[in-house]
Amino acid sequence: MPVPAFRGRPPGPSEAFVEAVLSIVADIPPGHVATYGQIAAALGSRDARVVGGVMARYGSDVPWWRVVRASGRPPAGHERAALAHYLREGTPLSGLTSEAASREDAVGRYRIDLARAGWSMR
């Protein structure tokens, strides 16, 4: 379903902001990702951290691994779980060979290839 709106207007009540964030995340197609800042901007905010805070508290029911940092790194503290999802969805990664993916020490060193996995939401 489409994003409930909020185009251009300031965030307002936290409840609505949370709904909007989760709605956008739910729309990111498998194999693709959006950055925290990108989502914040789509809601008229400039603070990516607030989006991170929303994900930390309410993101467990949506594909949270499809929201990444601007650097291409997965959400802090969730590198391992996120990697499993990326491999399963075929998300474009870098710094990681299919062989190294099974190595314990490779977890946390990879990055998502934003140029290829980036999503526009429009």
Next chain:
DNA sequence: CATTTGACTGCGT
């Protein structure tokens, strides 16, 4: 009410 705390960013070193 003041401070600290983040699933963050961009820029300078």
Next chain:
DNA sequence: AACGCAGCCAAAT
């Protein structure tokens, strides 16, 4: 590419 740092703003202490 890694590291530090200021800016960011809602929530929790």
